Amino acid sequence: MGSLVKEETSSLMREFLEKCGGYAVVDGGFATELQRHGADINDPLWSAKCLITSPHLVTKVHLDYLESGANIILTASYQATIQGFVAKGLSVEEAEGLLRRSVEITCEAREIFYNRCTKGSWDFDHAGKASRRPVLVAASVGSYGAYLADGSEYSGNYGDNVSKETLKDFHRRRVQILTKSGADLIAFETIPNKLEAEAYVDLLEEKDIDIPAWFSFTSNDGVTVPHGESVIECAKVADSCKKVVAIGINCTAPRYIHGLITSLRQVTCKPIIVYPNSGEVYDGLTKKWIKSEGESEEDFVSYVSRWRDEGASLFGGCCRTTPNTIRGIVKVLSGESPAASKLKI
Numbered sequence: 001m002g003s004l005v006k007e008e009t010s011s012l013m014r015e016f017l018e019k020c021g022g023y024a025v026v027d028g029g030f031a032t033e034l035q036r037h038g039a040d041i042n043d044p045l046w047s048a049k050c051l052i053t054s055p056h057l058v059t060k061v062h063l064d065y066l067e068s069g070a071n072i073i074l075t076a077s078y079q080a081t082i083q084g085f086v087a088k089g090l091s092v093e094e095a096e097g098l099l100r101r102s103v104e105i106t107c108e109a110r111e112i113f114y115n116r117c118t119k120g121s122w123d124f125d126h127a128g129k130a131s132r133r134p135v136l137v138a139a140s141v142g143s144y145g146a147y148l149a150d151g152s153e154y155s156g157n158y159g160d161n162v163s164k165e166t167l168k169d170f171h172r173r174r175v176q177i178l179t180k181s182g183a184d185l186i187a188f189e190t191i192p193n194k195l196e197a198e199a200y201v202d203l204l205e206e207k208d209i210d211i212p213a214w215f216s217f218t219s220n221d222g223v224t225v226p227h228g229e230s231v232i233e234c235a236k237v238a239d240s241c242k243k244v245v246a247i248g249i250n251c252t253a254p255r256y257i258h259g260l261i262t263s264l265r266q267v268t269c270k271p272i273i274v275y276p277n278s279g280e281v282y283d284g285l286t287k288k289w290i291k292s293e294g295e296s297e298e299d300f301v302s303y304v305s306r307w308r309d310e311g312a313s314l315f316g317g318c319c320r321t322t323p324n325t326i327r328g329i330v331k332v333l334s335g336e337s338p339a340a341s342k343l344k345i
């Protein structure tokens, strides 16, 4: 780890972080915000259903997060797969068009935001000089388990018949399309096992998949990914790939994040990204979230300075977090205490 070559290849994120003042803010729960706007995503396509039925809501959610202070917005493609769209009766061409559209909508939202010239889209340096807020578009890629649509992101158990080659074949065309769609990078999210991380690394080595990426794992216990491998060994897989510009954890309870950052720091010098969920637990069969004891949005935001001190530099939220969470993170990073921000839940 930390070789000169790897340092050079992670420059996209390092330069971006520098422009942002050292820390960057990722958006919050995307599907969650779609639901808050009235979308029904109880469907095998989950949030990707809105790419077909309500693209205007997708734009709205991106704008919500930009207005809240996000520097990185993720596309609605988490559960958008060619196989999933075809199962709904769409043609392969239509499915590929929707994947491209997911990125176009996000880039359009960034343009709308910039054109609004609202106060929030400008940052001011110490001398009071204004500059446009840096914003990256990350193309979300959910796991094979997300496509299964039964919550198996949180088990990582695909059975003995699913090999690394199966996973590469499953993801290849989707990743090729997202690579050429205008996104700044790919966000491999909610990765539940080591096998899928290895498949993604192999795909990133293929010649027509030339784009930076981040790898973000999920954990149910603060030590391992759901399938059982340690987060440390999974992070080593990600660290080995020169196209990986950040490594981290998402859709994991906030209480585990501090220890996980400590583990990641043992095996990587790359920027660390964390965007936990609310701490609630997802029931993949009913597609409902079960309330957990003792973790509130205020707790989440109050952890942020600890995560920063531990070595993370990109912060956001995943499922069940909202624009309010993102505003809270922005306040902490800009030096205002979360208590002072008096978050409304």
Ligand SMILES: C[S+](C)CC[C@H](N)C(=O)O
Pocket: 043, 044, 045, 046, 079, 145, 146, 147, 148, 149, 150, 151, 152, 153, 190, 251, 282, 284, 287, 319
């Ligand atoms: C990150 S989970 C909440 C995504 C939804 C899941 N793949 C499902 O379809 O139920």
Ligand SMILES: N[C@@H](CCS)C(=O)O
Pocket: 028, 029, 030, 031, 032, 047, 074, 078, 140, 189, 190, 251, 318, 319
């Ligand atoms: N980007 C996705 C991740 C789900 S785990 C979302 O926020 O809905």
Ligand SMILES: [Zn+2]
Pocket: 190, 250, 251, 277, 318, 319
């Ligand atoms: Zn999530």
